[in-house]
Amino acid sequence: GDWPLSSARADASRLTLQGAGVNADRVYSVAGKAGSDPLYPDDPSLAGNRRIAIVLLREAPVLPTDTSL
16 A cells, blocks of 8 residues: 555655754654645645655754653
């Protein structure tokens, strides 16, 4: 299906950002959209619907992301 490919694209993008020097702590979320929430619902096969969402923090979090504190 579309989810494995979308997930692989999202992960590859995260690795590309890190390879370009973006600190992993700044990456808040990376998600593949697959067939959900299309930008062009009238034509699901358009390339614009094959996308990912990336949210970066402006700076590293003050507290560690480990929630076991």
